[in-house]
Amino acid sequence: MPRDALVDRYFLEHRAKLLDVAAFLDRLDRSEAPADSNEDFRIEALQRAISLLIDEKGERAKRVLELFSDPTDTPIDKAPMKGADGAYSAK
Amino acid sequence: MRYIDPHIHMVSRITDDYQRMAQAGCVAVTEPAFWAGFDRSSAQGFYDYYVQLTEVEPKRAAQFGIAHHCWLCINPKEAEDPGFAREVIALIPGFLDKPNVLGIGEIGLNKNSKNELEILEAQIDLAAQHDQLILVHTPHLEDKLKGTKLIMDAIRNHGSIDPGRVLIDHVEEHTVGPVLDRGFWAGMTLYPDTKMTPQRAADVIEMCGKERLWINSAGDWGCSDPLAVPKCQQEMRLRGHPLATIEQISYENPLRFLSQSGRFKTSE
Ligand SMILES: [Zn+2]
Numbered sequence: 274m275p276r277d278a279l280v281d282r283y284f285l286e287h288r289a290k291l292l293d294v295a296a297f298l299d300r301l302d303r304s305e306a307p308a309d310s311n312e313d314f315r316i317e318a319l320q321r322a323i324s325l326l327i328d329e330k331g332e333r334a335k336r337v338l339e340l341f342s343d344p345t346d347t348p349i350d351k352a353p354m355k356g357a358d359g360a361y362s363a364k
Numbered sequence: 365m366r367y368i369d370p371h372i373h374m375v376s377r378i379t380d381d382y383q384r385m386a387q388a389g390c391v392a393v394t395e396p397a398f399w400a401g402f403d404r405s406s407a408q409g410f411y412d413y414y415v416q417l418t419e420v421e422p423k424r425a426a427q428f429g430i431a432h433h434c435w436l437c438i439n440p441k442e443a444e445d446p447g448f449a450r451e452v453i454a455l456i457p458g459f460l461d462k463p464n465v466l467g468i469g470e471i472g473l474n475k476n477s478k479n480e481l482e483i484l485e486a487q488i489d490l491a492a493q494h495d496q497l498i499l500v501h502t503p504h505l506e507d508k509l510k511g512t513k514l515i516m517d518a519i520r521n522h523g524s525i526d527p528g529r530v531l532i533d534h535v536e537e538h539t540v541g542p543v544l545d546r547g548f549w550a551g552m553t554l555y556p557d558t559k560m561t562p563q564r565a566a567d568v569i570e571m572c573g574k575e576r577l578w579i580n581s582a583g584d585w586g587c588s589d590p591l592a593v594p595k596c597q598q599e600m601r602l603r604g605h606p607l608a609t610i611e612q613i614s615y616e617n618p619l620r621f622l623s624q625s626g627r628f629k630t631s632e
Binding site: 335355 | 476478509510537602
């Protein structure tokens with residue numbers, strides 16, 4: 274798809290998605306900080322992922338997914354729950 | 365435009381969905397056995413589910429001219445108790461001769477635990493013993509990358525499974541390359557928030573090509589879209605992909621993989 278057609282087709286949609294992210298970060302700023310003042314591991318991962326978007330190294334989707342992934346390689350002893358958090362915590 | 369949705373959980377969908385899918389061009393579905401959203405309290409609960417998949421659902425689909433097939437297994441979310449899981453696995457051979465059964469699935473991992481892996485290995489062996497195709501569920505979100513590697517290693521370590529007879533589902537940008545490189549088929553699931561969008565699936569097709577790749581909705585009891593496959597067809601059309609490419613991804617590739625079962629047919 275030619276670049277100008279690509280921009281015409283997708284720009285407004287992704288502008289809106291970016292504003293959703295911006296507004297979410299503002300909402301976090303307005304919220305009450307946790308008592309231990311440690312940032313949630315999911316938000317830390319999100320912030321690292323955002324900086325990766327502008328590092329000009331390409332393959333952004335793949336690298337964002339890798340950044341959120343469990344980096345270990347052996348099975349765990351027991352499943353602690355059925356669901357998933359969306360980001361990895363070593364704890 | 366005709367299509368096959370090779371991964372959708374119709375037991376969780378209403379009959380109107382069959383009607384809308386047929387109107388959108390669906391000629392066949394395949395339905396893997398999965399977690400019902402709660403744990404079954406007995407092996408008998410699975411027996412009843414397998415009856416639903418092999419007898420009830422094909423009749424419901426046929427009303428709308430859609431051919432219905434299924435895959436049987438115990439899913440990884442209910443594999444944390446290996447004794448119970450083995451009791452369920454023992455029921456499966458009794459259903460493998462039903463005419464709409466295509467193989468074992470969706471087996472795989474959920475949290476990448478030792479018990480899940482043990483039950484995955486038992487079901488890989490079941491597929492090998494009965495010469496069945498395999499449909500693999502890869503874990504969600506942060507567990508997917510690690511789980512996909514563990515699953516591919518478990519299949520390779522078994523030693524007698526041809527990767528060309530295994531479809532590894534729910535791939536994303538970080539797992540599609542390794543899955544295809546190792547000779548497996550790869551499925552992209554179009555599912556809100558936790559998996560792929562039609563746009564990203566079209567991107568992967570542009571980057572990885574159209575061989576051994578299919579798309580599915582994995583429509584189920586969660587927020588999901590039984591019309592996700594035709595929406596991806598539309599996305600590809602608007603981007604100018606040739607009709608032959610769209611047809612290959614959404615019809616011919618599933619037809620080719622599933623036909624290895626000797627059982628698969630569409631309603632045409
Ligand atoms: Zn599924």
